[in-house]
Amino acid sequence: MSVTAPAGFRAAGVTAGLKPSGRPDVALVVNDGPSIAAAAVYTSNRCKANPVLWSERASADGRVRAVVINSGGANCYTGPIGFQLTHATAEQVAAGITSQGAQTGAIDIVVCSTGLIGEHLDSSRLAHGVQAALHALAPDGGGHAAQAIMTTDTVAKQAVHHASGGWSIGGMAKGAGMLAPGLATMLVVLTTDASVDSAICDRALRAATRMTFDRLDTDGCMSTNDTVALLASGASGVRPDPEEFGAALSAVCVDLARQLLGDAEGAEHTIAIEVRHAATEDEAVDVARAVSRSNLFKCAVFGGDPNWGRILAAVGTTRAAFVPAEIDVAMNGVWICRHGQPGEPRSLVDLSDRHVTVTIDLHAGTAGATVWTTDLTTAYVHENSAYST
């Protein structure tokens, strides 16, 4: 169900033929209201794809009627032709929804694309796919939509939260990265039937993404197409406490982020890098992110080697406050580095489990943060060298 779990939404996932594999590649999620409050966040990459350039404008007024997504091509670095195609797609969706009874303008349609950069999409196939999706829209179409947005994903990612107050949040995601940076493009559509205005949506969405998708860093690469959109129908008629709504939205984002991490390209380990006692939260994130981007460290985890020297070498590239001779580092709870010197024996660290926790104590303050990443494997290299994505 995912995005169609909350009342007031229909969705569809169809095959337009944009993917050589012949798998579903066009998804559509429509908010039937009564409200079309919304919020969205986009990649911070300066080389933004045409659908992102369009959708930033479309969602700026806090009103979004529908999200249309194609896989099989990013429509990025495709020039004015690509932008016109995005615009035409939004017009087509708006016209289709209008013909179904809800007067809608193109400016209320968010468009997302994912796939290879720098190739033109087949506009005819896309248009036929969008038409088919409009016809296939159904109140239980969430699962089909989640399938149609997959690229290198091996499983569809969906999450639902039912609040005791009678409202719910649903979500679907694709990709294995983060908002900025991202491994492959990350697209997330969240829906709710809670009665929340666009300001509440925006606040809750930014808070949730900051602590979840923004702290996934699988390979340090930033996508041109990342989009996270939240659509609120108000169909439950329930006006939840904004804090409760925010917490529920964060919980759904945590769930989806974990699913993305678990399906990261080629990964054999998921790694939580927890930084403690930093001077500020930003510095804690900087330190954790530097470690998450060390290829040498990520290779060591793949090899089952608790090589804490590579962790400290990465910590040393940051400007965070710390004294090198005071740092402690643990892997899976074993403090192999204490006060910047060898601590407990490396041999006590068991890295056979898929999940690995690295703890870095900077002894420099009271702030902390966790960034999630994955190991760097031969399978990752194979997957990203053998196929154009």
Added chain:
Amino acid sequence: MSVTAPAGFRAAGVTAGLKPSGRPDVALVVNDGPSIAAAAVYTSNRCKANPVLWSERASADGRVRAVVINSGGANCYTGPIGFQLTHATAEQVAAGITSQGAQTGAIDIVVCSTGLIGEHLDSSRLAHGVQAALHALAPDGGGHAAQAIMTTDTVAKQAVHHASGGWSIGGMAKGAGMLAPGLATMLVVLTTDASVDSAICDRALRAATRMTFDRLDTDGCMSTNDTVALLASGASGVRPDPEEFGAALSAVCVDLARQLLGDAEGAEHTIAIEVRHAATEDEAVDVARAVSRSNLFKCAVFGGDPNWGRILAAVGTTRAAFVPAEIDVAMNGVWICRHGQPGEPRSLVDLSDRHVTVTIDLHAGTAGATVWTTDLTTAYVHENSAYST
């Protein structure tokens, strides 16, 4: 010959038993004068190894009598015990040289170490190795020294420049990275019999490293131990024009940098990333470096895939001045992206040769820069996951 090609130098490379492989692991280069002018540059990593902490002080006065280097252990994050060992090694070398006739203090000895971080070196083996190196010092010992500093290197790296004026520069290097960052620790010792003071040495060394070792970026990881030292004996009696000397030093550094790049761990392609028409040289370097650190781009080159979308996605993470719709990108001379849109067909790009050139034209100014990197291969992951380095 390398470091012993210029007059006034002796060198040695011996086996102390620090490496499990039983290969040579202690090198010594001694400047017999008449001058001991010198300059050195070190890693910018804040987590510096003990030998770097020592050597920064030792070289600060522009006088260095000798450089002693061990492989088989980085002596980094080994606390006061490790620093005492570095100090003791410098004392031992100074005493040995003094007993050979040249009064020398420990503070004129640069110490370098390379190998695993966070493990104590065997001080007894190291001391025996240093003693053996002192005895083995010879005016033709440069080749042995170059062998003894190797870790994951597959070949020793040496270079010599003979100036027509009767002076020369020699050099040896190990590692496959850059000063900051560096893949494995990069150590470089340069020698000259030109009569140049420490100020000329410092200026020439900084200029040379800025354009060579500082622009190698094989895996974005910064070592804790990187050191480049230049020792000038003045034994030729010739005082070259500082500009000519600087140019010759740069040429030797270019030669060594190319050798480092050609031997980078697991690499199948060397990649020159040339940025043209940037607003400033710093921005050109930033853009080139961002591309050199994109795992996705580097995997694509490994796979022979001219995936320029991954190049632009990396360019978009920088703050350099450019307009996305104006960028041109070529691979091996084929302009596959023009004005931010598909240009010539990707199929025209032949990536079968080991050397690949990426050209990025920002159309934002008159500055430019080139950064050298390598592809990301399954062999790199294997090498850095199967062994602790």
